[in-house]
Ligand SMILES: *[C@@H]1O[C@H](CO)[C@@H](O)[C@H](O)[C@H]1NC(C)=O
């Protein structure tokens with residue numbers, strides 16, 4: 186009897202231990218079987234007019250529809266100029282991308298490379314090349330596609346974004362990163378944040394500039410209107426891209442205007458360049474862009490000497506001449522007669538806006554008068570002083586005054602920000618640790634990661650529900666087994 190009882194108690198204990206192990210194993214198995222590979226990756230080449238960047242993104246595979254879930258693992262800067270500069274050496278454009286692709290292949294585990302969506306989006310630099318010679322643009326794209334095709338990724342094509350797409354995807358990036366579209370609440374639901382206004386997006390590239398915002402009034406020109414339904418909320422945005430008003434092209438046009446107004450065909454006085462600065466450029470370099478109109482009577486000189494005069498007032502006047510501010514009386518405009526509703530809400534100003542203002546230490550929400558006085562002071566510094574103060578920056582140092590005054594003119598006279606609305610512009614390059622630009626928004630859209638309808642539950646929670654169910658079943662079995670043994674025990678005694 187004593188012996189029997191001991192044996193049965195031992196059996197019971199063993200059953201319990203095995204049941205617990207089975208329970209743990211079954212929960213682990215459920216996780217393995219029901220959760221997709223834990224991390225997914227996506228690659229986007231941002232092929233701008235002056236350079237190309239490869240962004241490597243990752244996100245947890247089971248939660249792809251949330252916001253703030255995608256993170257940037259790497260931003261690899263491609264050495265050399267933008268792909269549009271390879272018009273006469275298309276193969277060079279393809280080859281230039283390889284070091285960054287190699288780097289990406291080191292980051293993404295080999296077994297996931299084949300399912301990694303990979304895109305190349307080109308912007309205004311390629312829009313201009315296509316305008317100049319579409320055959321050359323196609324050749325560059327063919328070589329770029331060939332180079333990416335040599336890697337084991339899910340390459341989904343190279344394309345030229347329209348100006349509207351570029352603006353819209355920048356807007357999506359900003360609002361996705363700041364979680365103004367949707368938030369995961371404590372009630373375990375995705376919901377539209379209450380009382381949160383979405384942010385507008387201001388993007389300054391090398392060849393074009395984009396403005397995108399929700400105006401809250403009817404957009405009179407349908408060409409500048411885009412509609413999104415994201416997480417059950419409708420957004421009607423105003424967006425416009427001004428080709429040739431990017432930083433590089435605008436400053437090139439400024440130089441050409443100054444050249445054409447100059448008394449001597451070989452010499453140009455540049456009020457935006459620092460006093461004491463001098464450079465020689467070729468006519469071919471100055472007039473090689475479709476943004477720059479060649480003079481009606483080409484001068485015989487092949488070279489010109491540009492001399493800085495460091496005169497911010499004259500600089501501002503010269504920059505004004507790049508714009509046409511007249512507007513039909515019946516409507517509101519940006520510039521060049523382009524319709525634009527009045528700016529509304531908070532804005533993020535990134536890329537070229539940020540780089541220029543960051544150099545001048547103007548990204549801390551300074552007032553407009555502080556910004557103006559900083560720029561004035563900077564523009565009056567002579568070249569020797571500047572080189573001494575910023576020896577690392579020598580390549581672009583002579584352009585910061587022009588760029589700063591150009592940005593002020595664009596924002597105030599162009600987009601019509603005022604002393605009051607100036608404080609709603611946030612100059613920023615990143616949100617979290619993610620770069621702000623169009624590439625994230627582009628990837629989110631093309632991988633369908635922003636659903637139109639908000640979801641009731643997050644899918645990632647379902648496997649744990651399942652695990653709960655399995656645990657319950659296992660426990661029930663254990664209880665049943667114990668009951669059976671106990672019954673045996675009573676019967677035998
Ligand atoms: C465009 O480029 C192609 C290939 O380089 C060249 O053969 C053609 O002459 C160019 N066309 C124009 C209009 O410049």
Ligand SMILES: *[C@@H]1O[C@H](CO)[C@@H](O)[C@H](O)[C@H]1NC(C)=O
Pocket residue numbers: 509510511512513521522
């Ligand atoms: C400015 O644009 C208006 C039309 O919006 C046009 O009539 C005028 O000629 C333009 N001015 C210049 C200087 O180009």
Ligand SMILES: *[C@@H]1O[C@H](CO)[C@@H](O)[C@H](O)[C@H]1NC(C)=O
Pocket residue numbers: 544545546563574
């Ligand atoms: C920006 O601030 C830094 C640190 O205070 C300073 O060294 C630098 O000279 C400033 N840059 C300009 C353009 O004034």
Ligand SMILES: *[C@@H]1O[C@H](CO)[C@@H](O)[C@H](O)[C@H]1NC(C)=O
Pocket residue numbers: 350353630631633
């Ligand atoms: C988003 O991607 C889809 C293709 O998946 C495309 O049809 C749509 O036009 C894109 N949206 C925008 C604004 O480009």
Ligand SMILES: *[C@@H]1O[C@H](CO)[C@@H](O)[C@H](O)[C@H]1NC(C)=O
Pocket residue numbers: 246247248249250633634635636637644
């Ligand atoms: C995300 O949303 C898309 C479109 O609504 C859907 O097809 C996809 O299954 C969703 N993914 C997850 C992990 O919920």
